[in-house]
Amino acid sequence: MTLAPAPAFAAQTTKKEPVDCEQVKCIALTFDDGPGQYAGTLLDTLKKNGAKATFFLEGQYVKSRPAFVKRMAAEGHELGNHSYSHPDFTKSDAGKIKSEIQKTQDAVKKAAGVEPKLLRPPYGLADVQVSDIASEFGMPMILWTAGSEDWSSKNVQAIQKQTLAVAKPNGIILMHDWVKQTVDGMPALIKTLKNKGYHLVTVSDVVKSEELEAGDIFPVPAGWEN
Numbered sequence: 001m002t003l004a005p006a007p008a009f010a011a012q013t014t015k016k017e018p019v020d021c022e023q024v025k026c027i028a029l030t031f032d033d034g035p036g037q038y039a040g041t042l043l044d045t046l047k048k049n050g051a052k053a054t055f056f057l058e059g060q061y062v063k064s065r066p067a068f069v070k071r072m073a074a075e076g077h078e079l080g081n082h083s084y085s086h087p088d089f090t091k092s093d094a095g096k097i098k099s100e101i102q103k104t105q106d107a108v109k110k111a112a113g114v115e116p117k118l119l120r121p122p123y124g125l126a127d128v129q130v131s132d133i134a135s136e137f138g139m140p141m142i143l144w145t146a147g148s149e150d151w152s153s154k155n156v157q158a159i160q161k162q163t164l165a166v167a168k169p170n171g172i173i174l175m176h177d178w179v180k181q182t183v184d185g186m187p188a189l190i191k192t193l194k195n196k197g198y199h200l201v202t203v204s205d206v207v208k209s210e211e212l213e214a215g216d217i218f219p220v221p222a223g224w225e226n
């Protein structure tokens, strides 16, 4: 068991410290479809609490809100690719999928100077063709272990209750930074998760021991064959 630094010390630490998610309790909050209009407030909350998150960005919003993307990268969050305009990849041809991914890679690179290394296909839907293309781009596909159902409830208490009900070590939680109630409830949610002993880290931190390769999907959905 590794001793965690005292909270007062941790709060003052701005540099990213290595977190071993096989030794300590970790969770990855992930925010899809953004940057959403409340991303700035969310980033303020994350910064204040020394928490890291992963943003699965939609290229069209990267283009319209590049300053948020730049800030996400600068503040140590992980950036993932969530397509350019959110089509169902399992109903798209290869050319369309490649262009959706490439345009988003280009937009993120232009905004933040870095390229996403993870892909989350829209709706979490993928098939062998999508897997092959992800492989060409050198990216594993990341789904989620559970959802906050924030887009459906749009209620601060319900989002908190659902998230805490499904939180587990190395969990990957689906949320959205375009849902105002998610962002409004984030200070209290982070506080509660921390009180339960969780370190809020990036997806790459929680999947480290999985040793995912390009084209892999995680968690593997029911019925997935490759």
Ligand SMILES: [Zn+2]
Residues within 6 Å of the ligand: 032, 033, 082, 086, 122, 123
């Ligand atoms: Zn989405």
